[in-house]
Amino acid sequence: MALVEIRDVHKSFSRDAERIDVFSGLSMDIEQGSFTALMGPSGSGKSTLLNLVAGLDRPTSGTVQVGGAEVSAMSAGQLAAWRAANVGFVFQQFNLLPVLTAFQNVELPLLLTRLSRRERDERVRIALGVVGLDDRLRHYPRQLSGGQEQRVAIARAIVADPTLVLLDEPTGQLDARSSQEVLALLGRLNEEFGKTIVVVTHDPQVAARAQRQLHLDKGTFIEQASAAGAAV
C-alpha cells in the first residue's frame, strides 16, 4: 500500500528573474514500511522532493498525499499539526538546539502532544534507549560526538512515533564508524519498528541499505534499483 503518493508535481523557483523548473510532472509512490534512498547530483531535486513530502515546501502544481492526507492543500497551521503527528525529520547538520540537553531536544516534539510529563519522560527515555544514548540524557549537544548528535536527532525524529521518517544526508557530516552506527539504526527502525524511511544521500553505503534506490537527475528519475524489485 502506498503511503506517499506524488502526482504530476511541478515545482519551479525564481532566481534573479530566471525561472528554474525542478520538477515537471513528477509522479511516484512510496510504499508503507519501505526504506527508500533518493540519490543524484547536487541540484537534481532530491532535497526539494523530501521537503515536498514533509510539507516544508509546496508544489507549484500537482498533489502530494501522505497516508491519504493531501499535504499540498493544507494551511501552514494544519501542516504544523500534521507534521508533528506524522513526520520525523533528520537533517544533515543534526540541528539540535544547542542550549537544550539531549533529553530536552528529544522531548520537544512531545510538547505538542497531550502526554503528561511522566509519559513524555518515559517516551524520551525509550527513544534515547533505541538510539543507544540513554546514558547521555543530561548532555548538551556540544558534549556529544557528531555520531551521537545525529543519533539524538534520530531519537527526536521518532519519539512521537511518526509513520514516516525523512532524512536529508544523515551521514554527510559523520566519520565512517558513526555512519555505520546510524545506518544500523535506520535498518532497525525500518525492520523492527516498521517505519517508512526516505533518505536523501550521496553515500552509496546508505543507498545499499535501502530496499529501493531512486536516482534523480534534473528532476526526473533516470534509473532505479530495487532490492525488493518494486517499480516506481
Next chain:
Amino acid sequence: MKIPLIYNIRSVRARPVSTAMTALGIGLVVAVFIAMLALANGFAAALATTGSDANVLVLRKGADSEMSSGLDREAISILTGSPHVARDPGGRPLASPEVYVVIPFGRMADTTQLANVVVRGVSDAAWQVRNNVVVLAGNRPATGRNEVCIGKRLVGRFPNTGIGETMHFAGRPWTVTCHFAAAGSAFESEIWGGNEQIIPAMRRDGFQSLAFRLADAGAYDEAKRALEGDKRVTVDVYRESAFYTKQSELLGNILRVLAILITAIMAVGAVFGAVNTMYAAVSSRAPEIAVLLTLGFRPRSILASFVAESAVIAAIGGVVGCLLALPMNGIVTSTTNWASFSEIAFSFRITPGLLFAGLIFAVVMGTLGGFFPARRASRLPVVQAIR
C-alpha cells in the same frame, strides 16, 4: 506557549554581552523613569502630609494661597468663637491665626544664592493643632520673645540655623531655640515664630489664615457651611489636608509629565536597542527556528517564544534599573513650590509600587522591541533557513 521558556532563558545566557548591553540600556531608562516619578512622588507626599484631616484652614474668600489671603483680628475673633473649633481642657480654642511671609535667605553653600523661605507666625496653640509637629531639640519659642523654631530640612542648608544661633530678618535678630519635624511635610521647610512678634516685624496689621482643629472631626461639611455662610466674615474654608494636596498639584503634575516625556524619548532608544538585539538573535538562530517549525511548532508559538525572550532580557534590565534607582530613595532635594513661590525640601520617594511600575515599563519596552523580530522569526521560510 508550547516552546519551553528554558530554551529562551538559556539562549539569552548563551550571548551574555549583547544581552547585558540591551538590559543595561533598558535598565538606565527604567532608573530615570523611577527617579523622576520618585521626585514627583516625594514632592506630592511632602505637601499631602502637610495638612491633617481633622484640621480646617480658613482663608479670605477668593484667595488661592496663604500668601494672597488676609484675615483681620475681628474676623479671627469671630471664627475662633465658632462652636466648630475644638477647645483645650482650659477652654481655649485650638486655633492658630497665622502670618505667612516668604523671605529670601542666602544658602549655606553660597550665600549669594537666594532661596525663598516661609516664615510662619503661629500662636501657642499651633503646636497642638498641628499634632504631627514634634520638637526635635531645644524649647519652643517663648511668648513675647523674638525667637524662632526651625524646620529640620532647613537646618544646615541655611546659615545660623543651629540652636542658640541668631538669624537676621525683617530688620531684627531672632534666636533659634528649637528644631522641629513634621512627618516629612512641607512644614519642615519653614521657620516658625510667634505671630505677635512676626506681625509688627513685618509691618503687617493682620493675619493671613486661621488653622483650627475641628470640634467634631466628622463635621467638616457643617463647619464649612456655617463659616462660609456667616455674613460677618467673607472666607473660604478648606480641609487642611486637601488644601495642601491641591497646592502640590501644578508642580507635581509638571514633574510627572516631564518624567513621562523624558522617559518616553529615552524608551524609544531602548526599544530600538531591543529590536536590534532580537533581530540579531533571530538571524543567528534561523536554523533553530526552522527546526522548531519542522518539528511542528506553529508560527504563533515561535512568535510568542521570541517575544518572551525579549521580555526576559527587558525584565533583567528592569531589575537593573530598580537597583540603580534604589540608592536615590530618601535623598533630599529642594525646589520652589509654584503655588507659594517658596523653597520646599523633599526626598526622592521610591515605593514598591513605583518599582513594580518600572518593571512593567521594562517588560513593555521588551515586548515592543521583540515583536517585529519575533514576527520575522515566525515567518521564516523553513527550507532556506535550515541550510
